[in-house]
Amino acid sequence: MRTPRHIAMIGTTTPSHIYPSLGVIAELVRRGHRVSYAVGDRLAGLVEPTGARPVTYPSTLPAEDGDWPDNPAAELVTRMLLTEAVTTLPALARHFDDDRPDLLIHDVAAQAGPVLAARWNVPAVLLSPTWVPWDGFEQDNAEALAALHTSVPGKEYHTAFASWLHDSGIDRDPWEWLGADRPAVSLIPPILQPHLDRVRPGVRHVGPCLDPARLAERAWTAPPGAGRVLLVSLGTVYNDRPDIYRAAATAFAGTDWHVVMAVGRRVDPAALGPLPANVEVHRGVDQLAVLAAASAFVTHAGMGSCVEALWFGVPTVAIPLAAEQFGNAAILAALGVGEQLAADRVSPPLLRVAVESAASRAEIAGRLAGIRAVLHANGGIEAAADAVESFLP
Structure with a gap:
């Protein structure tokens, strides 16, 4: 030493x-x-x-x-x-x-x-x-x-x-x-x-190099009886997109998905209107804790979110909004670990199809399992x- x-x-x-x-x-x-x-x-x-x-x-x-x-x-x-x-x-x-x-x-x-x-x-x-x-x-x-x-x-x-x-x-x-x-x-x-x-x-x-202290926090847990967990987060800077959050709430209303939305400070949760019982909204959430339980992740493809999704082996639906997010989303697509949508084309039906596809395809799960194993062995x-x-x- x-x-x-x-x-x-x-x-x-x-x-x-x-x-x-x-x-x-x-x-x-x-x-x-x-x-x-x-x-x-x-x-x-x-x-x-x-x-x-x-x-x-x-x-x-x-x-x-x-x-x-x-x-x-x-x-x-x-x-x-x-x-x-x-x-x-x-x-x-x-x-x-x-x-x-x-x-x-x-x-x-x-x-x-x-x-x-x-x-x-x-x-x-x-x-x-x-x-x-x-x-x-x-x-x-x-x-x-x-x-x-x-x-x-x-x-x-x-x-x-x-x-x-x-x-x-x-x-x-x-x-x-x-x-x-x-x-x-x-x-x-x-x-x-x-x-x-x-x-x-x-x-x-x-x-x-995910911080072990953050990994151990687990400041969020799924409510009793929750179905598959879907995290929806567009980061904390270029995230003023209430239309995308509304689309997610509408898309998964009445489904077996439990939706966790982190909307940041630019979006007023009250402005999203009445939400289905299976949707919870937060200004911020323990993203690592949610990803540990998640079956899919709707993300802006910020680098931190990309790394954390791969670490936990969670399939992504990337909706890049700015700067290097477009490049990150393209890399995720090339890796075959999820789907990608253009922000101006997001609608409830399209979003639901993309999430279901990412979460259910065996080839995506296989690729993620291999990548996760390599990351944890690094x-x-x-x-x-x-x-x-x-x-x-």
């Missing part, structure tokens, strides 16, 4: 980016390391149970269920992430300058991470809860990147980023800096990674902690 060291994690203040790291952080603490976790003060409570020390600041990012842009254009989101980095960097530097970590790990959206590592001349490792770039990534996404590089907001973003890097003592072009090939630990199943054979060197694929948390430790100087 290595000598205990100081490891700093620079996180992104949104639950979907924090949850995937918690199991790894707790394991590093268990191994005796002193771990600091930089995160917006409103989400420090997610980090504290790991034993890591939260290093908090007022985050400029919207709350997970709050005011993210309705149109998730790249230049809007990237500018928000840059604002967060510029705003938080001075506070993090003041905190850590007199207590420098031996190793810095950071979330993919935590742009202050690599800058701080350069400031202290310590190794930086990306702890990625989603896709990592591959050889040819720029060419494969040339159209989207060109729009970002040539638009007025994109140019303004480039100028602001270049100024921030220069003020931080880094004379690099922002596009080059963002595209640099850095060491990374990937926390998703390799089967969800596009172009796995072309992923750049330096990426350790350890697979899902190194997971221990392999991720080993990988992180390997980068310690």
Whole structure:
């Protein structure tokens, strides 16, 4: 075992980016390391149970269920992430300058991470809860990147980023800096990674690292006499789709399905109208507990939900709504683990047919059983902690 060291994690203040790291952080603490976790003060409570020390600041990012842009254009989101980095960097530097970590790990959206590592001349490792770039990534996404590089907001973003890097003592072009090939630990199943054979060197694929504490919580249980359980969740950001929730309630009224809907903060449960007795609605629900009992999952195909569905072997009906969800849904379709519907075509009959198909087809169940076995046999948390430790100087 290595000598205990100081490891700093620079996180992104949104639950979907924090949850995937918690199991790894707790394991590093268990191994005796002193771990600091930089995160917006409103989400420090997610980090504290790991034993890591939260290093908090007022985050400029919207709350997970709050005011993210309705149109998730790249230049809007990237500018928000840059604002967060510029705003938080001075506070993090003041905190850590007199207590420098031996190793810095950071979330993919935590742009202050690599800058701080350069400031202290310590190794930086990306702890990625989603896709990592591959050889040819720029060419494969040339159209989207060109729009970002040539638009007025994109140019303004480039100028602001270049100024921030220069003020931080880094004379690099922002596009080059963002595209640099850095060491990374990937926390998703390799089967969800596009172009796995072309992923750049330096990426350790350890697979899902679901937090054992979350797995053990079981804050939801099916009511007595419940039939097959169907989870309907569209995430917490681009989920303002009461029409889809209404369609689900109508589709399964009077059936043997027990429907659990998590609608977030943007949808008022009262606005869904009278609901059948076999449908329960929550702002939020213990998704892992519901998936452990579920026979099907209607999902927006966010990466966290995709990983958790495969972990529990639950067939999916993917209804992507924004950003990388379309790519994730396409991967699920290619794996043959469920169905896919376009959001603007969802109707009660179509949704019911898709769910019944996903839940009843033997070939889908077979594929999911095989994938689940592989995921549970992967190194997971221990392999991720080993990988992180390997980068310690």
